[in-house]
Amino acid sequence: MxxxxxxxxxxxxxxxxxxxxxxxxxxxxxxxxxxxxxxxxxxxxxxxxEKELEVAAFLRPGANVEAVLGEIQSWPEVAAARLVTKEEALAELVLDYPYLAEAKDLVENPLPDTLRLRLKDPEAVRQVAARLRGLPGIEGVEYGGELTxxxxxxxxxxxxxxxxxxxxxxxxxxxxxxxxxxxxxxxxxxxxxxxxxxxxxxxxxxxxxxxxxxxxxxxxxxxxxxxxxxxxxxxxxxxxxxxxxxxxxxxxxxxxxxxxxxxxxxxxxxxxxxxxxxxxxxxx
Structure with a gap:
């Protein structure tokens, strides 16, 4: 005191x-x-x-989807990989933009089949994207990592x-x-x-x-x-x-x-x- x-x-x-x-x-x-x-x-x-980060690999027409998907799933950096067909991609697009519902019946679906990847370590996104571009049947790769x-x-x-x-x-x-x-x-x-x-x-x-x-x-x-x-x-x-x-x-x-x-x-x-x-x- x-x-x-x-x-x-x-x-x-x-x-x-x-x-x-x-x-x-x-x-x-x-x-x-x-x-x-x-x-x-x-x-x-x-x-x-980072948790929501996905890598999208667009497939060329006629690509061997099973072979490419099997190769990607064997990579240690990949946590999960799934195929989104062009029909599914178009359906998702119509849900986001309902005004496209009428147009989809008038033109051919221009969207490609897409492989969507989730990574165990988001910091490896650049390396995975570079490896994806080198695979046969891959037409392009996109990921939303720039902002992150x-x-x-x-x-x-x-x-x-x-x-x-x-x-x-x-x-x-x-x-x-x-x-x-x-x-x-x-x-x-x-x-x-x-x-x-x-x-x-x-x-x-x-x-x-x-x-x-x-x-x-x-x-x-x-x-x-x-x-x-x-x-x-x-x-x-x-x-x-x-x-x-x-x-x-x-x-x-x-x-x-x-x-x-x-x-x-x-x-x-x-x-x-x-x-x-x-x-x-x-x-x-």
């Missing part, structure tokens, strides 16, 4: 430095939480697209940029906590010297300052999680209104991420305060 009471008093004793540290931590944790949710959501989108590959590139670049930005912000928060604790200890220099002379342990003296650092960063972290969660949910609802098929993170995901941010806030607050108080007491 002594450490808690003294920690609160020290925050009120230097409101300007405390507020500077608080808002520095708030910006850092808010960016960490909100950008972390966005990147996690982007990963979910990429994973969904671009999203993966964006995800990788975003991770790097976020890592650098958040790393700099967290370092700024860490040193801001150290500076605030240093100022608190300077203001109590005489009292601390007397405590050391009468036999107070360094851990006893450091306790209130560690509590001070914890209060500053945990308070900022809690507010950042609350604001970041509200902003993310508003953005997610807007996106789902436009694109309802896109996956979004649920309340459990937001809670889990928020707890990680609070844990990091605690480590930074306690760690910065401990390092600053330890260095100061060594000097004294």
């Amino acid at each position: 002594y450490a808690i009471r003294q920690g609160l008093k020290q925050i009120l004793r230097h409101p300007t430095a405390s507020l500077a540290t608080f808002f520095t931590a708030l910006v850092s944790f808010a960016l960490l939480y909100f950008l972390g949710l966005l990147l996690w959501n982007l990963e979910r989108v990429v994973q969904t697209l 590959e671009r999203l993966v590139q964006v995800l990788g670049g975003s991770r790097l940029a976020m890592g650098i930005l958040v790393g700099l912000l967290l370092l700024n928060t860490f040193f801001s906590v150290m500076g605030s604790i240093r100022l608190s200890m300077e203001s109590r220099k005489e009292a601390l010297s007397i405590m050391l002379l009468v036999g107070a342990t360094r851990r006893f003296i450091q306790g209130p300052f560690v509590v001070e650092g914890l209060f500053l960063t945990l308070g900022a972290g809690a507010l950042a999680v609350a604001l970041g969660g509200l902003l993310y949910r508003a953005l997610a609802q807007a996106v789902q209104g436009l694109l309802p098929f896109l996956p979004v993170l649920g309340p459990e995901d937001l809670l889990r991420t928020g707890l990680l941010v609070l844990a990091l806030a605690g480590v930074l607050g306690a760690g910065g305060a401990f390092m600053a108080s330890r260095a100061y007491l060594k000097e004294v």
Whole structure:
């Protein structure tokens, strides 16, 4: 209780430095939480697209379907392969575009027989597509991997940029906590010297300052999680209104991420305060 009471008093004793540290931590944790949710959501989108990724191989007229299909099914990268006849393809097209129902009876079916493949590893789509083009009886190959590959590139670049930005912000928060604790200890220099002379342990003296650092960063972290969660949910609802098929993170995901941010806030607050108080007491 002594450490808690003294920690609160020290925050009120230097409101300007405390507020500077608080808002520095708030910006850092808010960016960490909100950008972390966005990147996690982007990963979910990429994973969904990868699961639905199919490779379509169009067969030439007269191709030996059984031989080609047997060859493809023996490949280790292929999870499943099925034949879609041109009649089935036309029926699917008419379901999507009903106005073609009358036209299909007037012209010959121009669609080819198609082999549709699902892969065990979506990253192998380029290699599988290249091998398909080399098979006899294959007229063309298409796959929807371009969008997925671009999203993966964006995800990788975003991770790097976020890592650098958040790393700099967290370092700024860490040193801001150290500076605030240093100022608190300077203001109590005489009292601390007397405590050391009468036999107070360094851990006893450091306790209130560690509590001070914890209060500053945990308070900022809690507010950042609350604001970041509200902003993310508003953005997610807007996106789902436009694109309802896109996956979004649920309340459990937001809670889990928020707890990680609070844990990091605690480590930074306690760690910065401990390092600053330890260095100061060594000097004294």
